[in-house]
Amino acid sequence: MKVVIKELTEYEVAFFRRVGSYFEPNGEHWDKLLNWAINNGLFPPQQSFIGISLDNPDLIESLNCRHDACVTIPDGFDKEKHENIQFRKLDGGHYVLYQYYDSPSMLNNGYKYMYEQWSPNSEFEPDYDRYNLEFSMNNPAEDPDGKAKVHLYVPVKSRTA
Numbered sequence: 312m313k314v315v316i317k318e319l320t321e322y323e324v325a326f327f328r329r330v331g332s333y334f335e336p337n338g339e340h341w342d343k344l345l346n347w348a349i350n351n352g353l354f355p356p357q358q359s360f361i362g363i364s365l366d367n368p369d370l371i372e373s374l375n376c377r378h379d380a381c382v383t384i385p386d387g388f389d390k391e392k393h394e395n396i397q398f399r400k401l402d403g404g405h406y407v408l409y410q411y412y413d414s415p416s417m418l419n420n421g422y423k424y425m426y427e428q429w430s431p432n433s434e435f436e437p438d439y440d441r442y443n444l445e446f447s448m449n450n451p452a453e454d455p456d457g458k459a460k461v462h463l464y465v466p467v468k469s470r471t472a
Contacts, residue, residue: 313410314407314408314409314425314429315407315408316405316406316407316408316435316467317405317406317407317408317464318403318404318405318406319403319404319406319444319464320403321400321401321402321403322359322361322383322400322401322403323383323384323386323388323398323399323400323401324361324381324382324383324384324398324399324400324401325344325347325348325353325381325382325384325390325393325396325397325398326344326363326379326380326381326382326396326397326398326399327340327341327343327344327347327379327380327396327397328340328377328378328379328380328397329377329378329380330374330375330376330377330378331373331374331376332368332373332374332376333364333368333373333376333378333418333419334368334373334416334419336416340378340379340380341380343380344360344380344381344382344396345360347382347393347395347396348360348382351393353382353383353384353385354382357385358382358383358384358385359382359383359446359447360380360381360382360446360447361381361382361383361401361444361445361446361447362378362379362380362381362444362445362447362461363378363379363381363401363442363443363444363445364376364377364378364422364443364445365377365378365379365442368419381401384398401441401442401444402440402441402442402466404438404441404466405435405438405466405467405468406444406464406465406466406467407425407429407430407433407435407464407465407467408462408463408464409421409424409425409429409462409463409465410460410461410462410463411459411460411461411462411463412458412459412460412461413458413459414457414458414459415451415458415459418445418459418461418463421461421463422443422463422465425463425465426465430465430467433470434469434470435467435468435469435470436467436468436469436470436471437465437466437467438466438467438468440466441466442466443463443464443465443466444463444464445461445462445463445464446461446462446463446464447459447460447461448460448461448462
């Protein structure tokens with residue numbers, strides 16, 4: 312599996328959060344985000360859709376896992392006019408990019424590869440002070456095979472001796 316180290320800039324995003332298992336289909340927060348984004352003229356290629364899995368399902372009980380469906384917002388976006396959505400900044404820095412293309416339910420395999428195989432054998436270690444970023448590069452509902460194309464960015468820092 313080929314991975315690439317990338318430098319990402321800081322992003323400001325609008326997001327909706329859901330709490331529940333990552334392994335049970337529930338795209339309600341994505342549907343809300345997509346409708347909100349379209350109504351506000353926020354869609355690719357100018358803006359990016361990003362998923363953030365905030366919890367490790369191996370450590371947190373499945374029903375408590377949090378996931379944020381995000382869209383980047385442009386500089387000067389008037390956040391004051393939008394009370395029903397949350398906003399925050401995502402840190403830039405060094406990330407390792409893993410290009411995933413498979414069933415959305417199998418994205419956990421990409422994480423396992425990055426954390427259990429790639430990272431221990433690299434000169435980098437995960438940077439747990441920043442979020443993993445799942446850039447959605449397609450809509451699986453529109454993919455001929457129903458697959459998700461995700462650019463999975465894992466934050467890293469140089470390994471300390």
